[in-house]
Amino acid sequence: xxxxxxxxxxxxxxxxxxxxxxxxxxxxxxxxxxxxxxxxxxxxxxxxxxxxxxxxxxxxxxxxxxxxxxxxxxxxxxxxxxxxxxxxxxxxxxxxxxxxxxxxxxxxxxxxxxxxxxxxxxxxxxxxxxxxxxxxxxxxxxxxxxxxxxxxxxxxxxxxxxxxxxxxxxxxxxxxxxxxxxxxxxxxxxxxxxxxxxxxxxxxxxxxxxxxxxxxxxxxxxxxxxxxxxxxxxxxxxxxxxxxxxxxxxxxxxxxxxxxxxxxxxxxxxxxxxxxxxxxxxxxxxxxxxxxxxxxxxxxxxxxxxxxxxxxxxxxxxxxxxxxxxxxxxxxxxxxxxxxxxxxxxxxxxxxxxxxxxxxxxxxxxxxxxxxxxxxxxxxxxxxxxxxxxxxxxxxxxxxxxxxxxxxxx
Amino acid sequence: xxxxxxxxxxxxxxxxxxxxxxxxxxxxxxxxxxxxxxxxxxxxxxxxxxxxxxxxxxxxxxxxxxxxxxxxxxxxxxxxxxxxxxxxxxxxxxxxxxxxxxxxxxxxxxxxxxxxxxxxxxxxxxxxxxxxxxxxxxxxxxxxxxxxxxxxxxxxxxxxxxxxxxxxxxxxxxxxxxxxxxxxxxxxxxxxxxxxxxxxxxxxxxxxxxxxxxxxxxxxxx
Numbered sequence: 001x002x003x004x005x006x007x008x009x010x011x012x013x014x015x016x017x018x019x020x021x022x023x024x025x026x027x028x029x030x031x032x033x034x035x036x037x038x039x040x041x042x043x044x045x046x047x048x049x050x051x052x053x054x055x056x057x058x059x060x061x062x063x064x065x066x067x068x069x070x071x072x073x074x075x076x077x078x079x080x081x082x083x084x085x086x087x088x089x090x091x092x093x094x095x096x097x098x099x100x101x102x103x104x105x106x107x108x109x110x111x112x113x114x115x116x117x118x119x120x121x122x123x124x125x126x127x128x129x130x131x132x133x134x135x136x137x138x139x140x141x142x143x144x145x146x147x148x149x150x151x152x153x154x155x156x157x158x159x160x161x162x163x164x165x166x167x168x169x170x171x172x173x174x175x176x177x178x179x180x181x182x183x184x185x186x187x188x189x190x191x192x193x194x195x196x197x198x199x200x201x202x203x204x205x206x207x208x209x210x211x212x213x214x215x216x217x218x219x220x221x222x223x224x225x226x227x228x229x230x231x232x233x234x235x236x237x238x239x240x241x242x243x244x245x246x247x248x249x250x251x252x253x254x255x256x257x258x259x260x261x262x263x264x265x266x267x268x269x270x271x272x273x274x275x276x277x278x279x280x281x282x283x284x285x286x287x288x289x290x291x292x293x294x295x296x297x298x299x300x301x302x303x304x305x306x307x308x309x310x311x312x313x314x315x316x317x318x319x320x321x322x323x324x325x326x327x328x329x330x331x332x333x334x335x336x337x338x339x340x341x342x343x344x345x346x347x348x349x350x351x352x353x354x355x356x357x358x359x360x361x362x363x364x365x366x367x368x369x370x371x372x373x374x375x376x377x378x379x380x381x382x383x384x385x386x387x388x389x390x391x392x393x394x395x396x397x398x399x400x401x402x403x404x405x406x407x408x409x410x
Numbered sequence: 411x412x413x414x415x416x417x418x419x420x421x422x423x424x425x426x427x428x429x430x431x432x433x434x435x436x437x438x439x440x441x442x443x444x445x446x447x448x449x450x451x452x453x454x455x456x457x458x459x460x461x462x463x464x465x466x467x468x469x470x471x472x473x474x475x476x477x478x479x480x481x482x483x484x485x486x487x488x489x490x491x492x493x494x495x496x497x498x499x500x501x502x503x504x505x506x507x508x509x510x511x512x513x514x515x516x517x518x519x520x521x522x523x524x525x526x527x528x529x530x531x532x533x534x535x536x537x538x539x540x541x542x543x544x545x546x547x548x549x550x551x552x553x554x555x556x557x558x559x560x561x562x563x564x565x566x567x568x569x570x571x572x573x574x575x576x577x578x579x580x581x582x583x584x585x586x587x588x589x590x591x592x593x594x595x596x597x598x599x600x601x602x603x604x605x606x607x608x609x610x611x612x613x614x615x616x617x618x619x620x621x622x623x624x625x626x627x628x629x630x631x632x
Binding site: 004005008013016316318319321323324325327328329404 | 463465485488489492494498513517518522523565
């Protein structure tokens with residue numbers, strides 16, 4: 001079998017020049033390694049962001065003040081208002097909007113966020129506080145260590161009740177069960193009714209901050225104290241995955257009765273995820289593309305070594321032709337050799353890339369990686385293509401050698 | 411596989427200078443002949459042998475091998491003829507250094523598309539027939555000159571060709587091993603193979619039952 005001979009000859013000559021083969025492969029190894037590493041970091045970020053957004057709860061709609069186009073719609077005039085929030089420079093969302101949305105068609109819960117800064121007497125620092133509706137317990141999945149979340153009674157009566165994070169509990173109460181105890185904000189006593197605990201520090205809250213340092217208060221209490229009406233965002237939970245569309249329509253209808261179109265924006269959680277994934281996808285592809293340039297360099301290395309090999313083995317080519325090899329046999333032999341270099345290099349690079357992607361998070365815990373099957377497949381296919389592309393020219397050169405000249409060469 | 415060469419010319423163009431290596435060569439070789447082509451170096455004898463061996467093509471004239479005009483054949487057909495019907499033996503052995511003796515011999519079988527196992531068996535038989543049963547796994551650099559040439563002859567005969575072409579086969583050997591190699595050729599000739607030896611040594615030519623002299627590209631029957 002002639003093809004078997006081509007394989008054997010390729011393996012023999014690769015092992016015959018072990019160091020040279022390895023150095024030639026190194027270009028491909030580094031290329032595939034970087035492609036896998038970079039795309040797996042990008043993929044890891046994507047997964048992390050997705051899981052964070054999903055950890056906020058499913059089937060959510062967000063209402064923001066002002067007009068924001070997250071995904072530009074096709075065929076829309078480019079002159080349309082893009083950021084009405086800034087144009088209007090006024091936030092018109094109020095807590096009454098939250099109350100107006102509650103219990104309407106397709107909606108199971110409505111909460112809001114009012115961010116505040118309060119003086120924490122016990123520690124003599126300013127601290128961030130978050131005003132929420134009692135529905136926030138349905139909208140966000142809270143991990144409660146002790147106690148319960150704010151209830152309707154406390155919200156309606158604007159009571160000074162607080163749900164605090166584990167870190168806040170440690171600093172205020174030395175980590176003991178502090179349910180029923182009080183701490184002072186702006187000189188007034190607040191009663192602890194719940195303590196949140198999150199194991200992973202990266203489990204970020206709706207504002208992208210650590211849930212363990214949070215202090216949640218009834219939004220009504222905070223608005224009252226700040227003498228404000230406006231809230232910074234409203235979260236609406238649809239009754240089910242199927243009713244997200246209905247809920248969105250309900251929200252728009254009700255909001256349009258209460259506001260002008262450019263005063264608010266409704267964004268589905270899914271749209272947000274899609275937009276984020278689009279951006280991260282482009283980023284990952286870009287990073288992978290840059291890494292792929294090194295693959296190209298590796299391919300040129302293969303071509304270079306194959307040209308040297310053809311020159312060195314001119315006599316061998318002559319002998320093979322005298323024995324009965326035709327041009328195609330010689331072409332295939334050298335092509336297989338080039339493809340072997342690139343494929344073995346590709347596999348080694350893949351192994352290095354996958355183990356690198358596995359090890360990276362243990363060295364840098366902030367970095368998350370995920371090796372995607374698609375990236376592996378594309379990388380290997382690309383390695384193969386590089387081998388064929390850069391192997392064809394030297395192999396053609398070898399096959400076209402005149403056997404007489406080849407036999408004469410020393 | 412009768413050889414019939416009709417008014418054959420071969421010239422090389424080197425810049426604007428044309429060198430005529432073979433001029434109006436015509437001769438026939440019948441099956442089973444032991445022919446010596448004798449001439450000084452540069453006389454064109456190797457070129458003639460390469461054309462007979464289908465490694466090279468004439469500039470003009472025709473070369474019939476077994477009645478077929480080789481000028482009309484393409485690369486694949488010529489390669490197949492070299493593989494199945496012609497066995498080459500070179501002065502410098504031309505064994506592949508990265509292959510064992512067995513693998514070198516096997517190569518000819520593999521290029522003829524026979525199953526790898528059969529190719530290996532035939533290669534082993536050829537080596538045994540030349541007294542190399544203890545050298546099967548040796549690399550060429552572990553073999554003596556005579557052994558190398560015997561491996562090369564095994565490679566030439568493994569596909570049972572009807573023509574053996576040898577270019578100064580004893581040129582790199584001492585007289586004793588050279589004698590052994592010539593005896594092998596005599597044996598092959600007795601089996602009915604056509605043997606063509608190119609040499610500048612008249613003593614070797616005496617082995618042949620026909621001698622053709624070549625000088626300045628002109629062939630003359632001795």
